[in-house]
Amino acid sequence: MGTSQRYRALTRDLMWDPKTVNTKKIYPLVEAEGIRLKDPSKWEDPFRMTFNQYVKIQSEKDQLHHAVRTAFEANYGHTRVIDGRWFEGVKAFAVAVQPAEYAAHRLMAYIGRNIPIEAIRFATFNQAIDELRHAQIEIKHYADMSKYYDGLHAYAQTNENLWFNTVPKSFFDDALTAGPFESLIAISFSFEYVFTNILFLPFASSAAAVGDEHFVSVGKSVQSDESRHMALGMSALRMLLEEDDRNVPLIQSWIDKWYWRAYRIFSVISTLVDYYPRVRPISWKKAFEIYVEEQVINGLFKDLARYGIRPPRNFEDSVKEKEHYSHATMRILEHYKHANYFRGFRLQPDDYEWLSNEYPSTFDRYYAPFFRRMDDHVMAVASPGLPAVCAVCQIPVEFPDPDHPERPWTQYAEHNGKTHMFCSPGCKQIFVEEPHKYVQWWWPAESYLNGEFGNSLEDMFKYFGFAPEEANEYYSSRDYHRWLKYRQQLGLDKQYGSIVTD
């Protein structure tokens, strides 16, 4: 019996047409969104993973990763990176990405439960359990960091309550509350297929360049599962497009919405590529050109044209923004670094040089003067209070219009007699199409004004899950001094004489 025939036998024709209850009661959401299915049984899961193969491959992979982690922890690998400021970026990644992995775990189970297609179901179930894996190896990753550094010790509380975390949280909450097909396109296609390469690959190379072996292993181990998830996303998309022509406009509207939604939550990733590592293997701009423009827009969307699918509505905006994205985002982080569990930092001479070389047309002109203001006082650029944020992506509305970088890109829309504010045309369009959904967002500033965070600043930090000393600027922080002290204790800064060769 051939492999594919065997795979089919193991994973298909397992559900049946029920005789005592209505099928629609078993799958109450299948018609809710207007997707039409004709013969989805012909659809194939590209990875053809069985239960036995899954547990064998994954347990070996998992064992390898945890061996790297254990060695890293035993040898205090965190002291060996070339500059401890890297961990401020890792903190941002950790507390934002891990809860997103966990949400994706619940979400994939929801999709698999509600879409009556067995091939999709087993693939989504594998992914559901993978996402739990990612959440947990990421927690293990920063559990060790938390014993030596600030900011992570109440990560779950921080994730629930802090303004910064509403960005990835609202993204996944948006998908979790959508119908199962929209969710599938949102996560499997728009998030996984279009963006996970740029999420995990450049940041993992930065980790390798600065010597963070634990994070390299997290990135690689996670990414090896993502390739399965990407394949699922691609097959799911083609299947829905081929099932019925009337699905095309609906799918297009979801691609339009979720492309911009996903692109926006990766804004912080751009700073983890361009700013936090002291040695940078690639810039955000180049990574965006390779992983998004080349692979996705010029590659994938050319293939999708035959289905009547065009590139996502706002992709040109994201292309224009590549010259500004990391700088504008880092500027936002510097503005609010006193209210975050990870720190900004004063740029060093080599940072200015690299940024200026990589972004010759924008960095010196629009952004360097802002960062220079920190030369005299590291908190000079901080904005008081909590930021005003976009009602869709929930990032502070401080992005410049890429066509006129001296002007803000902020947009407004009226709904039910109230004005709502957005960071960009992309987010505004998303709101205008589903205002009743987006007015439901949880806005920390509003909760703060309603007294939910308590009466004092001290109460507010307690609510966020960290103390004011855990925020602010890195090179003037206690974490920097801890890192120096750890290195000194381990003798890592000892200078050796020159090598005698004969």
Added chain:
Amino acid sequence: MVDSKRSLTPIRRQPWDWQTRNEYEEVTVREQPYLHGHYRNKYYKSDHDIYDPRYTALRSSNWDAFRDPKKYWYTPYVHSRKKLADSVTEVFDRARRLGIYYTIREPWKSFSAQLYIPLRHYEYAGALQLQHVIRYAMGCPIEQCATYTAFDKQGRSQWLTEWGITFPGNETDTALQPSKQMWMEHESFRKLREYMEKLLVIEDWAEVIVASHLTIEPLLGRLVYGNLNSTALQYGDVIIPQLSLVCQDELMWEEQWTQKFIEFIVNDPVTNRWEYLQSLGYADWPGDYRWGNTLSDPRQTPEDPRSNREIVSEWMNQWLATAIAAIQPLQMLFDEHGIQYEVQDSIDSVIEETLIPFIKKMNLENVQV
């Protein structure tokens, strides 16, 4: 030996502000957010929060306080299942090389094909409905158990299929179509199939756990993966009993955590969901500004007048009677093939040895057995 000069003193001994006693708790506790969900479901229970205590009638003062007795998180779970998968592969491989299937005697040979292959549908439906539990259950500690159990069921459904296409069907998938027909049409499976169809439309996630793991699974699982082993051996079948030993491992854990969950929930004195929300800090907020706006006020939520114990007892009562009635007709299959076995004896022993002691221990009043 750690060289003390070369060891660093951590700034905190525990990674988190909340107490954890082991790696399992480190990566499980508080993983699910309880507060500040952003939007409501678009198509299903649109007045509920993303993670909402009202998805079940049961109430808890702290959903996160449940613990898996085996402390499975991804790493230990996947390692343990790799071992099980390896041993199933070995059992099938040796049986094939030794040609054991050809030494198995009738009538067990044709009987076992008709009993075991259709159960792939039973396992699959159980896995499917656990995905509903994974989405709507409260807290990672509970839904994580459901996740691994659902995967176990997917695995067993594949093992039964593999057995079905390797042995009785002789390396083809020709056995699967007739076995699906058995499942759909044969009188001996009718009530079991109907049971699973009803399970698939239960909305309350905790009721799914009761109807799946406390009633039908102990009855059917002990019969097909345990009590039948000696009969199988009498007819020279050493394949099914070895597969059964592996499946029993999984079923024992499933039963353990389910019983622990029931113990956890029936002993919680909380009677309304407002008390639970107060424990999250809602009490100090003089009215969440969103209540009445996008969320229904939990204080206005009608509460079930029954206690958790009464609710669980009623579920048990209803589903246990149906489960027994779903298993009994399997006797027809035994009789048709002339296999000397009393299904009722197996049912009685499960009730006697497992269910009654559990019902007594949990004080589930009025459960009729």
